[in-house]
Amino acid sequence: MKRKVFAYPYIVWMILFIVVPMFFIFYYAVNVGGQFTLTKFWSTLTDVKNNWLVLWNSIVIALKTTAICLIIAYPIAYILSNMKKSVAGFISLLFFVPMWMNFILRTYSWYAILEYFIPGLIGKPEVSFTGTEFSVLLVLVYDFLPFMILPLYNTLSKIDKSLIEASRDLGANPVKTFFRVVLPLSVPGIVSGITMVFVPAITTFTVPFIIGNGVFTLYGSKIDEAFHQATGVVGDYAVGSTLSIILVICVLISTLIMNYFDKDKESGGQVL
Amino acid sequence: MKKLVSLVLALAMALLCTAAFTGCKGSEEEADYSFADGDQYEYIGGELNILNWGEYIDEELITIFEEETGVKINYAKMTSNEEMLMKLRSPDCIYDLCFPSDYIIEQLIAQDMLVELDMSKIPNAKNISEKMLGITDSFDPGNKYSLPYMWGTVGILYNTKMVDEEVDSWDILWNEKYAGKIWQYDSVRDAIAVSLLRLGYDINTRNADEVNKAKEELIKQIPLLKGCGTDNIKTSMQKNKAALAVVYSGDALEAMDKNPNLAYVVPKEGSNVWFDNVVIPKSAKNLEAAHAFINFINDANLAARNTEYIYYSTPNQGALDRLDEAYIGDEAYNPSEETLSRCSVFHDLGDFVDVFNSAWSEYKSKMGN
Known part of the structure; x- marks a missing residue:
């Protein structure tokens, strides 16, 4: 029981950086110019044709990003997990080196590549590859791929090789072994990889802003815009705060769903 | 070995010195930053x-x-x-x-x-x-x-190599010929003003119907847009990546200075002087x-x-x-007196700004969705 003491700093941290900010978001959502009011909260919440439409599209984009990341990352992680530790360590390092660079800088580099470099390379400098859903997806996948590879690699490399050998001894072919042994055992890695990609993908606003040329609105951009056009005497954060609450609830639901699939909390890779 | 190292160091220092001197040479031609009236400023601090x-x-x-x-x-x-x-x-x-x-x-x-x-x-x-x-x-x-x-004013910056017709109206920003080559300005008042002016309305209108019509027109324009930006527009225009853009006159002047194919016009329907x-x-x-x-x-x-x-x-x-x-x-x-007479200043809209803001929010929601 004495060990509880070590949890206190974490509790203080949680109160300061999670509970207090959440309280302020709720406070500003129902407060316009120091007056308690539900009008803005309610009108934002019921604005289906704008806010909910954008939210739905952001969920779709985030799901696409997550799916593409999973499809690309799983084979990579699987191959890495079967390599010698030293080689695998070096190769996975290569995947992480770009992450040492600032996120916004990387996104701007992609803008330059898509807007100027590739059109120049194919000899059509007037063409542009920015401002489309494809370009936004491409950069989102690039930015979040390492978050998918790492938990998958961790889980896959921890799978006891003797289980695979046993499966082969009992007559299962490699395909059957993969689907009946490896895949089920790697579920915790898949689940935490999905959470780590889906959550930042649904909340992003830099990527649609930079790569989308300002004509590709995702939910994060809506929140950003709501705060940038705050009106009234004291500042009116109600719309932005309400939009944030909706997003927090969405993230919460997706995390709960993910946790439901990941009942085996003891295994590695669990992040949230 | 030591000799080699010192040689390299000496070379590097010599290079640095030359760089420093050429730097000085450049500054001789630099602009004159003296005070017009020989003003003296006292120490203020802070x-x-x-x-x-x-x-x-x-x-x-x-x-x-x-x-x-x-x-x-x-x-x-x-x-x-x-x-x-x-x-x-x-x-x-x-x-x-x-x-x-x-x-x-x-x-x-x-x-x-x-x-x-x-x-x-x-x-x-x-x-x-x-x-x-x-x-x-x-x-x-x-x-x-x-x-x-x-x-300055707000107007249309266009690339004369890509646009061969006469540009004198905001209408050209809705011309499908230039789909994917048009920049809109990412600012509530400016973008809505462009649409209001094109429809013949006042940029300081307090008529919600007029604002909504302007918004509908902006939404129709979305598929034709290359983007909706601010400071990034002039770079894009300079590099011939777009044909037409809504810009402030100062941005237009900078872009025109760097790309001789660009021209600026304040459309006949009038504009905003800011x-x-x-x-x-x-x-x-x-x-x-x-x-x-x-x-x-x-x-x-x-x-x-x-x-x-x-x-x-x-x-x-x-x-x-x-x-x-x-x-x-x-x-x-x-701008000439004639141009200025077509332009008007933005005024504060009071609470009516909410109508502009919700129109803008709806416009933005339609982008890419």
Whole structure:
């Protein structure tokens, strides 16, 4: 029981950086110019044709990003997990080196590549590859791929090789072994990889802003815009705060769903 | 081995020295930053927090002011009036000086957020053209709280290599021939004003139907847009990546200077003439330095350097007298009376701004969705 003491700093941290900010978001959502009011909260919440439409599209984009990341990352992680530790360590390092660079800088580099470099390379400098859903997806996948590879690699490399050998001894072919042994055992890695990609993908606003040329609105951009056009005497954060609450609830639901699939909390890779 | 190392070091030092000397040579030809009236500034000290638009001052001026007065300047940038308003409203606002536009100043005065300027501390205010003060008087009666810093119009910047017809109407921004080659301006008032003007309405309308019609037209335009931007538009136009763009005259001048194929026009339906004035918000702590800085940027010679550097038009008559014909004769830099008569100033819309904001929010929601 004495060990509880070590949890206190974490509790203080949680109160300061999670509970207090959440309280302020709720406070500003129902407060316009120091007056308690539900009008803005309610009108934002019921604005289906704008806010909910954008939210739905952001969920779709985030799901696409997550799916593409999973499809690309799983084979990579699987191959890495079967390599010698030293080689695998070096190769996975290569995947992480770009992450040492600032996120916004990387996104701007992609803008330059898509807007100027590739059109120049194919000899059509007037063409542009920015401002489309494809370009936004491409950069989102690039930015979040390492978050998918790492938990998958961790889980896959921890799978006891003797289980695979046993499966082969009992007559299962490699395909059957993969689907009946490896895949089920790697579920915790898949689940935490999905959470780590889906959550930042649904909340992003830099990527649609930079790569989308300002004509590709995702939910994060809506929140950003709501705060940038705050009106009234004291500042009116109600719309932005309400939009944030909706997003927090969405993230919460997706995390709960993910946790439901990941009942085996003891295994590695669990992040949230 | 040691010899080799010292040889390399010596070479490197020699290279550095040459670089330093060529640097000096370059600076000999640099612009003249002397004070027009041989002004002397006293030591003031302390700090001065300035909030201004991006790429909106010759940074050399900041260095000179710091050297003259011993004031440490903290210079922050913003991308829209609405962003600035949000920062000024924050209870822990720290700014001593900022450069909002006309309709925002009207609102700031109404909400008692500005310090009345002490003109005895700004003798250089005499340089500002009477004609300009006549216009700014419409949003700051008596020019008590603000002095014009830069001004200009909103118009269409177009690439003459890509657009072969005559550009004289906002209509061309809805022409499907240029799909994917059009830039809209990412700012509530400016973008909606373009649509309002095209429909023949007033840019300061308080008629919700007119705003909604303007919004519908903007939504129809979305598929034709390359993007909706601010400072990034001029780079894109310079590099021939788009054919048409809604821009401020100063951005147009800079882009035209760097790409001779670009031209600027204020459409026949009229446009917005805007002013960015310098104001002292109530949050200001260093009033002495703030006034000194306003006086400093209105020095005829320095204002001339500043306008040459940022390409926006100066309201400073003293500076205009020092500029050559290339500026004065340029319709984009110095619009004619006829052009100006078609343009109007933005006014604060009061609570009606909510109608603009929700129209804008709906417009943005339709993008990519």
